Amino acid sequence: xxxxxxxxxxxxxxxxxxxxxxxxxxxxxxxxxxxxxxxxxxxxxxxxxxxxxxxxxxxxxxxxxxxxxxxxxxxxxxxxxxxxxxxxxxxxxxxxxxxxxxxxxxxxxxxxxxxxxxxxxxxxxxxxxxxxxxxxxxxxxxxxxxxxxxxxxxxxxxxxxxxxxxxxxxxxxxxxxxxxxxxxxxxxxxxxxxxxxxxxxxxxxxxxxxxxxxxxxxxxxxxxxxxxxxxxxxxxxxxxxxxxxxxxxxxxxxxxxxxxxxxxxxxxxxxxxxxxxxxxxxxxxxxxxxxxxxxxxxxxxxxxxxxxxxxxxxxxxxxxxxxxxxxxxxxxxxxxxxxxxxxxxxxxxxxxxxxxxxxxxxxxxxxxxxxxxxxxxxxxxxxxxxxxxxx
Numbered sequence: 001x002x003x004x005x006x007x008x009x010x011x012x013x014x015x016x017x018x019x020x021x022x023x024x025x026x027x028x029x030x031x032x033x034x035x036x037x038x039x040x041x042x043x044x045x046x047x048x049x050x051x052x053x054x055x056x057x058x059x060x061x062x063x064x065x066x067x068x069x070x071x072x073x074x075x076x077x078x079x080x081x082x083x084x085x086x087x088x089x090x091x092x093x094x095x096x097x098x099x100x101x102x103x104x105x106x107x108x109x110x111x112x113x114x115x116x117x118x119x120x121x122x123x124x125x126x127x128x129x130x131x132x133x134x135x136x137x138x139x140x141x142x143x144x145x146x147x148x149x150x151x152x153x154x155x156x157x158x159x160x161x162x163x164x165x166x167x168x169x170x171x172x173x174x175x176x177x178x179x180x181x182x183x184x185x186x187x188x189x190x191x192x193x194x195x196x197x198x199x200x201x202x203x204x205x206x207x208x209x210x211x212x213x214x215x216x217x218x219x220x221x222x223x224x225x226x227x228x229x230x231x232x233x234x235x236x237x238x239x240x241x242x243x244x245x246x247x248x249x250x251x252x253x254x255x256x257x258x259x260x261x262x263x264x265x266x267x268x269x270x271x272x273x274x275x276x277x278x279x280x281x282x283x284x285x286x287x288x289x290x291x292x293x294x295x296x297x298x299x300x301x302x303x304x305x306x307x308x309x310x311x312x313x314x315x316x317x318x319x320x321x322x323x324x325x326x327x328x329x330x331x332x333x334x335x336x337x338x339x340x341x342x343x344x345x346x347x348x349x350x351x352x353x354x355x356x357x358x359x360x361x362x363x364x365x366x367x368x369x370x371x372x373x374x375x376x377x378x379x380x381x382x383x384x385x386x387x388x389x390x391x
Contacts (some may be wrong), residue, residue, distance in 0.1 A: 004066070004391055008115040011064055011072065014114070016052035017143055021352045022135035022387035024120035025127045025176035026211055026341045026349060028185055028200075029303065031311055032284040034170025036232055036275050037191040039282040042172055043200060043383040044180035045211075049118040051095075052391070053092035053139040056111030061099055063092045066117035077103060077111055082164045090165075093134040094129050097164030101156045102137070107146050108145040120148045121377070122128035122215035125341020129165075130173035133157035138178070150386065154178040168226050169342075180386040187286055191245060198289055200383050205294040206230040208357045209349055212329075212364060213377040216323040216345030225342055228271055228315060235272040238262050244272060249280040268318075274314035281307050301336025301351045308338030309350075317343025323365055325350070325376070332356075332363035336355065349381065 008016045024042040030040035055208050056062075061080075063073045073092045080100040085093060095114055114136065120128040137153040140146070148156070154174035161167050161174075171190060180186045184197040202209055236244050239255055247255050252273065259269045280301050288296040288303075308326050312318040322339040325348040329337045337350040352360050361378045369377055 001351065002050075002052070003114060004050050004117050005391060007066055007117070008054075008113070011115055012062070012190060014054070016113070017054040018139065018389055019050060019052045019391040020135050020139040020142075020387065021048040021050045021390050022138060022177045023180065023384050024131045025173060025180065026381050027172065027176075028349065029285050029307055029338075030172075030278055031307070031340065032228060032232070032315060032317075033231055033245070033275055033278050033282070034172040034188075034190040035168070036189060036236070036245050036279075036281040038275060040172045040190060041185050041198070041282055041285060042176035042180070042188070043185040043381060044176055045120070045124065045126060046382050047118075047120040047193065049116060049120060049126065049128070050136045051114045051135045051139050051205055053136075053143060054113045055140075055143045056113060057339040058111055060111045061096065062113045063095055064115045064175075065089060065091055066115065076359040077109060080164075082265070083166050089130070092249045093165045097160030098133050098136040098140070098157055098162050100141060101160040102146070104159075105156060106308040106383050109140060109144060112140060121213050123345065125216070125339075125343070125346025126211070126213070127173040127177060127341075129161060129167075130157065130177045134174055134177040134387050135159050138389075142389065150179070151175065151195075151268040153387075155195050157191070163293040165278050176386070178387050180384070181204045182385045183383050185289075185383060187282075191243075194308045198286065199288070202297070203354065205297045206354050207335075208352050208354050209356060209381040210361065211379055211381050212325045212348045212350060212378075214319075214345060214347065215374045216319060216321050216378055224317070224344060228317070231265070231268045231271045232275060234264065234267045235259060238264055238268075239272075244275040244277060247272070247276050249276055252276045270283045270314040270316070274387070277310055278307060298335055298351075301334070304336035304349065305330060310345065311339055319343075319345055321345070321368070321373055321376075322348050324371060324373070325364055328364050328367040329360050332360045334360050334362065
């Protein structure tokens with residue numbers, strides 16, 4: 001019996017029906033493009049949320065986390081209310097929101113007991129919340145014989161975060177957790193949710209992708225994310241398109257001139273420039289990976305760094321710690337780097353020659369120490385499987 005299953009039995013007095021896992025993710029390229037119906041390219045991490053689950057038939061939902069010193073949260077599925085806070089720190093809102101979203105979609109979820117544990121760092125921009133949502137959705141999908149596909153579960157998990165928790169995220173995080181495959185990056189079209197598994201075997205090219213968790217915590221529900229989403233929607237409205245994905249890269253200058261003529265807030269101009277150029281950066285990255293040539297894979301590095309400049313200067317969601325990672329890593333020999341995720345803290349990705357990984361890591365750790373910052377966590381991004389049953 002797995003540790004999580006044994007903990008479930010100790011907690012609830014009987015064995016779970018099964019154990020499921022769903023990963024966190026790191027996004028290689030394409031930031032704040034998902035809710036603009038654009039393109040993203042995440043990969044699943046080996047860090048996962050694991051859930052031991054059993055179904056109930058009495059309308060009771062019991063939730064417990066091994067990672068938080070708090071008693072079992074007991075709710076009734078009929079009483080689940082959006083924008084409420086459940087559990088210490090509100091963590092229980094994520095699995096509870098999935099139950100709410102499934103029921104709102106017409107699925108007869110009659111209750112469940114869940115015990116969860118996660119190795120996905122929280123607040124690091126690595127989608128710890130999406131992992132909780134997706135592992136819950138996968139478990140309930142199987143236990144209640146719902147027959148939903150990975151993308152369908154991802155959309156319901158996104159609805160849980162949007163409408164129940166109150167964070168207006170796009171669907172990338174949930175799609176990556178639900179649909180990624182081992183050894184691949186996920187090329188996702190956020191308009192129609194079509195996916196393509198792109199081989200991403202960096203060691204074969206003598207390369208590594210490092211994740212640097214700055215340990216600076218962010219809170220996407222504080223309004224900054226929502227403000228940028230609203231700005232993108234305003235830009236699309238002024239440009240006469242449904243979403244910024246519909247602004248061709250080749251017509252960007254004309255689009256920006258139109259926005260300026262309309263006298264929109266200058267931040268809207270910046271947001272539009274970022275989204276259109278980042279969609280283009282995803283397309284350039286895909287084209288380079290598709291050749292399979294080591295020189296082309298290395299050419300992704302400058303695209304990452306260009307993406308960081310856009311996130312820092314146009315979207316303005318970086319922070320001193322993330323900027324220090326990028327500047328230090330690149331100066332120490334990295335091929336390129338950028339912040340990843342929602343911003344205002346969290347993590348950066350750094351593309352390095354495998355032989356340079358230790359030196360780049362040491363340079364970043366030293367720079368943080370000299371700056372008086374908290375020591376960051378550095379680890380390789382290994383493309384891992386999406387959600388699956390463990391036992």
